[in-house]
Amino acid sequence: MNKLAGLALLGTLITLTGCEDAQEVKEDAKDKSAQMQEKLGDAWEDVKDKTNELKNDESLNELMQESKAMGLDMYDDGKEIAVDAWVKSKEAAGELTEKTKQKAHELAQEIEQARQEHEEG
Numbered sequence: 001m002n003k004l005a006g007l008a009l010l011g012t013l014i015t016l017t018g019c020e021d022a023q024e025v026k027e028d029a030k031d032k033s034a035q036m037q038e039k040l041g042d043a044w045e046d047v048k049d050k051t052n053e054l055k056n057d058e059s060l061n062e063l064m065q066e067s068k069a070m071g072l073d074m075y076d077d078g079k080e081i082a083v084d085a086w087v088k089s090k091e092a093a094g095e096l097t098e099k100t101k102q103k104a105h106e107l108a109q110e111i112e113q114a115r116q117e118h119e120e121g
Contacts, residue, residue: 076115
């Protein structure tokens with residue numbers, strides 16, 4: 001009988017200990033979650049601050065403007081090369097009329113003029 005009572009008492013102690021452990025785990029998880037939320041909030045604030053710094057960074061803005069200008073120049077050059085290639089292909093095929101040739105030449109001149117104005121501006 002004493003053995004049975006001892007086992008019952010031991011079972012109760014194990015159950016109580018398990019409940020306390022579960023409660024501790026829940027509390028620990030809750031604390032960790034709060035800490036993680038705080039760290040995420042801090043990280044988000046850092047991202048917003050860096051974004052604002054980058055928006056107001058004059059050297060970065062200048063670099064972006066230069067990149068944009070270079071992209072426009074490359075686009076204009078690409079269009080000019082494409083027109084030249086088209087003209088040469090038509091000439092080679094013997095299908096280019098004088099009027100079409102004149103229009104292509106005018107278009108090439110407009111592209112060149114626009115590029116020069118862009119470089120001056």
